[in-house]
Amino acid sequence: MNGAVAGRDLRVLLLAPAVLAVLLLFIYPFAYGVLLSLKPPEGGWAANYARFFAEPRLYQTIGTTLLISLPVTVFNLLIALPMAYLLRVPSTRQRLIAAALVVPMTLGTVLVAQGMLTYLSPNGWFNRSLLDMGLISQPLQLLHGPLAVILSLVITGFPFAFLMLLSYVTGIDPSLGRAAATLGASPAAQFRRVYLPLLVPGLVTTFCLVFVQAFAVFPSAVLLGSPAGSTRVISLAAYEAAYEDFNYSMASSIALIMGAVQLAVVLLALAIRRAAYRGPASGGKG
Amino acid sequence: MRKFQSLQLDRVALRFGGFKALDDFSLTIRAGEFVSLLGPSGCGKSTALNCLSGLLQVSSGSIMLDDKRIDILPPERRGFGMVFQNYALFPHLSVRRNVAFGLEMRKVPKAEVEQRVERALATVRLGNQIDKLPGQLSGGQQQRVAIARAVAIEPPLVLMDEPLSNLDAKLRLELRHEIKRLHHALGLTTIYVTHDQDEALSLSDRIVVMRDGRIQQQGTPETLYNAPDNLYVARFMGYRNAFAVRMDGPCALVGEGIGAMRFDGLDLPAGGAAQSLAFRPDDVKLAASGIAAEVAQVEYCGQLWLVDLRTADGTHVTMETHERVTMGQRVQFHVAPERIRLFADAFVPEAG
Numbered sequence: 163m164n165g166a167v168a169g170r171d172l173r174v175l176l177l178a179p180a181v182l183a184v185l186l187l188f189i190y191p192f193a194y195g196v197l198l199s200l201k202p203p204e205g206g207w208a209a210n211y212a213r214f215f216a217e218p219r220l221y222q223t224i225g226t227t228l229l230i231s232l233p234v235t236v237f238n239l240l241i242a243l244p245m246a247y248l249l250r251v252p253s254t255r256q257r258l259i260a261a262a263l264v265v266p267m268t269l270g271t272v273l274v275a276q277g278m279l280t281y282l283s284p285n286g287w288f289n290r291s292l293l294d295m296g297l298i299s300q301p302l303q304l305l306h307g308p309l310a311v312i313l314s315l316v317i318t319g320f321p322f323a324f325l326m327l328l329s330y331v332t333g334i335d336p337s338l339g340r341a342a343a344t345l346g347a348s349p350a351a352q353f354r355r356v357y358l359p360l361l362v363p364g365l366v367t368t369f370c371l372v373f374v375q376a377f378a379v380f381p382s383a384v385l386l387g388s389p390a391g392s393t394r395v396i397s398l399a400a401y402e403a404a405y406e407d408f409n410y411s412m413a414s415s416i417a418l419i420m421g422a423v424q425l426a427v428v429l430l431a432l433a434i435r436r437a438a439y440r441g442p443a444s445g446g447k448g
Numbered sequence: 449m450r451k452f453q454s455l456q457l458d459r460v461a462l463r464f465g466g467f468k469a470l471d472d473f474s475l476t477i478r479a480g481e482f483v484s485l486l487g488p489s490g491c492g493k494s495t496a497l498n499c500l501s502g503l504l505q506v507s508s509g510s511i512m513l514d515d516k517r518i519d520i521l522p523p524e525r526r527g528f529g530m531v532f533q534n535y536a537l538f539p540h541l542s543v544r545r546n547v548a549f550g551l552e553m554r555k556v557p558k559a560e561v562e563q564r565v566e567r568a569l570a571t572v573r574l575g576n577q578i579d580k581l582p583g584q585l586s587g588g589q590q591q592r593v594a595i596a597r598a599v600a601i602e603p604p605l606v607l608m609d610e611p612l613s614n615l616d617a618k619l620r621l622e623l624r625h626e627i628k629r630l631h632h633a634l635g636l637t638t639i640y641v642t643h644d645q646d647e648a649l650s651l652s653d654r655i656v657v658m659r660d661g662r663i664q665q666q667g668t669p670e671t672l673y674n675a676p677d678n679l680y681v682a683r684f685m686g687y688r689n690a691f692a693v694r695m696d697g698p699c700a701l702v703g704e705g706i707g708a709m710r711f712d713g714l715d716l717p718a719g720g721a722a723q724s725l726a727f728r729p730d731d732v733k734l735a736a737s738g739i740a741a742e743v744a745q746v747e748y749c750g751q752l753w754l755v756d757l758r759t760a761d762g763t764h765v766t767m768e769t770h771e772r773v774t775m776g777q778r779v780q781f782h783v784a785p786e787r788i789r790l791f792a793d794a795f796v797p798e799a800g
Contacts, residue, residue, distance in 0.1 A: 338539075340532070343502070343523040344502075344524075344526075344528060344598075346550055346554055356538055438540075439540035441540070442583065445538065
């Protein structure tokens with residue numbers, strides 16, 4: 163049986179729902195946003211963009227967001243990589259840790275932020291414990307600054323980075339490490355000379371995904387940071403434009419600038435990936 | 449080559465929980481020998497090899513290289529070259545960098561590294577593929593690179609773990625030849641793991657047949673081929689005709705009643721009582737008078753026919769013959785008594 167009628171393959175029509183969904187849910191809103199951003203309430207078509215890059219309160223949000231999201235991403239990768247490497251051999255321990263790490267991912271940023279608010283507040287468990295142990299004399303001011311936002315992004319981003327890297331590490335043929343060992347490579351040299359080069363593509367992909375998540379930080383920046391000051395991230399600026407000033411055109415412009423910055427970082431990362439070996443990570447027939 | 453006199457494994461054992469992957473394994477290997485560990489999968493041959501390489505830690509026993517105890521060293525400090533079944537070439541490194549890997553780990557000066565890499569690749573006849581990635585080479589070429597990589601470090605011992613198993617029949621034969629040539633040309637000491645008796649017979653100075661983590665028999669290929677100690681070794685050496693046997697005085701009986709096969713003038717195994725008997729298909733000869741049988745199946749194998757004979761009581765006997773027979777033909781066959789081996793171990797039907 164086939165779907166060909168009069169020389170035309172009607173099975174192509176099966177693509178229609180998908181194409182429609184992409185058009186309606188992505189292309190149309192995106193195009194609408196682009197057009198909207200070019201029609202400011204006053205001034206020429208580029209007035210929104212000109213205003214964004216003229217007002218420190220606006221353009222500084224790019225730096226603020228990058229200063230939070232880039233270190234978080236790098237930190238997540240730096241702790242996830244050795245963990246994934248050490249747990250590369252399938253074991254009960256590996257499965258338990260992987261399962262435990264899925265939990266914070268499923269909680270979502272708001273719930274994590276709520277939990278941290280209670281736990282890290284001046285009267286929270288953390289400060290009370292330190293006070294009772296006599297380690298501090300005053301409650302530590304942990305909340306409402308970049309540190310708390312960074313911490314929440316580690317809690318939600320690290321499991322994601324770990325699970326992704328674990329799948330990349332376990333995809334590398336274990337006999338390569340063994341071959342390196344018999345050739346005189348210490349465990350550190352096996353990692354540096356064999357595993358790391360083969361992991362570069364996976365590291366870059368993980369970096370991009372973790373970074374994009376962190377760059378769009380919004381709930382924890384509001385709840386845990388100081389949204390008016392040190393954690394005034396770019397998504398917050400877009401939110402203010404849309405729902406406090408009711409300037410949808412400006413909000414669209416900020417959203418597009420946000421996308422452009424993300425894209426720039428991701429393209430930079432992918433350029434690094436191009437330079438690395440990207441073939442199969444096995445040592446021959448298996 | 450780093451010089452040594454002998455490598456001694458003394459009662460080496462490896463246990464995983466209650467399972468003995470290797471038990472009471474004692475073996476002495478002299479410099480320059482080619483020793484094969486032969487057995488089916490799960491017999492402990494690869495385990496023994498990995499204990500030697502250091503990729504597995506022995507549970508008890510010792511491994512001595514001359515008077516140096518090596519079983520306590522990690523693999524990177526033993527310095528044995530290893531060749532893997534799946535080649536295990538570093539896919540991101542060129543052929544040159546793969547072969548140079550072990551030398552770089554040893555901090556050999558750069559100029560010398562280049563020289564030794566080129567020499568090693570020339571030995572395996574791959575001098576013209578030096579800047580390719582492993583993925584651009586055929587399976588046979590990849591395994592030759594892996595061999596070059598293992599011998600470039602001039603190890604006292606080269607360990608090969610079923611290096612030919614992933615190759616097709618023709619390449620397997622070619623590379624087998626190559627391995628033998630390299631072993632002699634480079635004066636290597638090689639330990640070779642295989643489940644293929646042809647490989648073991650053609651390559652080895654000595655074969656060690658293993659079963660359930662233990663050594664069953666060791667000796668020269670001729671010894672094992674002509675005088676296997678037990679039925680298990682015999683089957684591995686191509687004794688395809690194996691039967692339970694009943695002794696009637698000096699006469700061995702296979703089967704029951706009037707259709708039983710009778711064999712006279714056999715040598716009894718040490719200890720006396722024989723429970724099984726085996727002979728090889730090429731020792732079954734068509735004769736004017738002998739055991740009567742019907743030809744049940746004929747397979748043409750080029751230079752000979754592999755014939756399945758069925759005797760009066762339905763027992764199957766496999767024969768290799770140069771004479772042409774046809775299915776259904778009634779024949780008589782004979783096996784020379786000196787070609788038949790009696791064993792003290794009980795007959796067990798072959799699994800699979």
